[in-house]
Amino acid sequence: GIQVEQSPPDLILQEGANSTLRCNFSDSVNNLQWFHQNPWGQLINLFYIPSGTKQNGRLSATTVATERYSLLYISSSQTTDSGVYFCAVGGINYGGSQGNLIFGKGTKLSVKP
Amino acid sequence: DTEVTQTPKHLVMGMTNKKSLKCEQHMGHRAMYWYKQKAKKPPELMFVYSYEKLSINESVPSRFSPECPNSSLLNLHLHALQPEDSALYLCASSQGGLAGVIASTDTQYFGPGTRLTVL
Numbered sequence: 001g002i003q004v005e006q007s008p009p010d011l012i013l014q015e016g017a018n019s020t021l022r023c024n025f026s027d028s029v030n031n032l033q034w035f036h037q038n039p040w041g042q043l044i045n046l047f048y049i050p051s052g053t054k055q056n057g058r059l060s061a062t063t064v065a066t067e068r069y070s071l072l073y074i075s076s077s078q079t080t081d082s083g084v085y086f087c088a089v090g091g092i093n094y095g096g097s098q099g100n101l102i103f104g105k106g107t108k109l110s111v112k113p
Numbered sequence: 114d115t116e117v118t119q120t121p122k123h124l125v126m127g128m129t130n131k132k133s134l135k136c137e138q139h140m141g142h143r144a145m146y147w148y149k150q151k152a153k154k155p156p157e158l159m160f161v162y163s164y165e166k167l168s169i170n171e172s173v174p175s176r177f178s179p180e181c182p183n184s185s186l187l188n189l190h191l192h193a194l195q196p197e198d199s200a201l202y203l204c205a206s207s208q209g210g211l212a213g214v215i216a217s218t219d220t221q222y223f224g225p226g227t228r229l230t231v232l
Contacts, residue, residue: 031218041201043156043223050218086155090218100169101221103155 002027006087006104013077013111021072021107023087031090032063033101034072038083046072046085077111084108116140117224119204125230128194134227136187136204143209144219145187147179150201150226162187163209194231201226 003026013019023032034046047054047061049070054061058077063070074081088101117138126132136145144163148156161169162181176198178190187204203226207219 031220033220035223041150041203041226041228043203043205043226045220045222048220088221100158100161103157105155 002029002089002091002102004087004089004102004104006085006107008107009105010108011110013109015077015079015111015113017077017111018073018075019077019109021074021085021087021109023070023072023089023104025068025070025087025089027091028068029065029089029091031101032070033088034061034070035086035088036081036083037086037106043086074109077109079111079113082109082111117204117206117222119202119224119227121227122225123228123230125232126191126194127232128196130194131190131192133191134189134202134204134229136189136206136224137185138206138222138224139185140206140222141184142206142222143184144207145181146205146207146221147187147189148203148205148223150203152200156203160189191229194229196231199229199231201228 005024007022032050035043037043049061049063051063051065058075060073084106086106088103090101120135146161147159150156158171159173160179165181176193180188204224205221207221
């Protein structure tokens with residue numbers, strides 16, 4: 001099946017710093033979502049981005065589908081950005097026609113004041 | 114509105130108890146999902162419902178019994194669970210496609226989860 005790898009696994013930042021999180025995937029996708037899981041467990045949709053670039057406030061994401069990776073940029077980080085960031089992919093080749101999302105293992109981000 | 118609600122937020126149960134988890138969405142979505150997430154792991158798919166019909170069961174033990182009484186509501190009935198079933202149970206929904214086919218391009222929206230402890 002498809003492999004989804006996220007890096008780094010852990011990241012510690014000072015408030016105000018910028019960061020880049022990476023998601024590599026081993027097969028073509030037509031669904032890629034970035035989520036933020038807060039300390040209470042809620043999975044919050046950040047981006048639906050199977051290709052291209054999107055921005056939402058301090059967050060932006062880029063997916064280069066032909067090279068099978070996606071990047072999530074966090075600028076001017078705040079303590080409320082802490083949590084786990086998941087990349088999840090879907091595609092017809094591996095059950096995607098049923099809406100399956102395959103999650104990476106996540107990047108745990110800690111932002112210190 | 115992209116809200117999926119789940120109740121209860123927390124649940125503690127014994128191995129002989131029967132309990133149910135509830136999930137509700139009012140976005141008109143026709144696909145609903147149950148995921149299980151163990152600590153420090155990513156969510157894992159358990160069940161998918163499309164147009165109130167079960168379309169995927171990821172080899173989940175029969176002590177977990179899903180039910181979709183209508184297009185807005187998804188239940189997960191629990192019976193004779195084991196301590197290793199303790200986890201965060203997440204519900205999600207997505208638009209769903211025509212004729213009951215879920216498009217691989219569907220965006221999934223998650224509820225806040227139920228944190229289950231089995232004693």
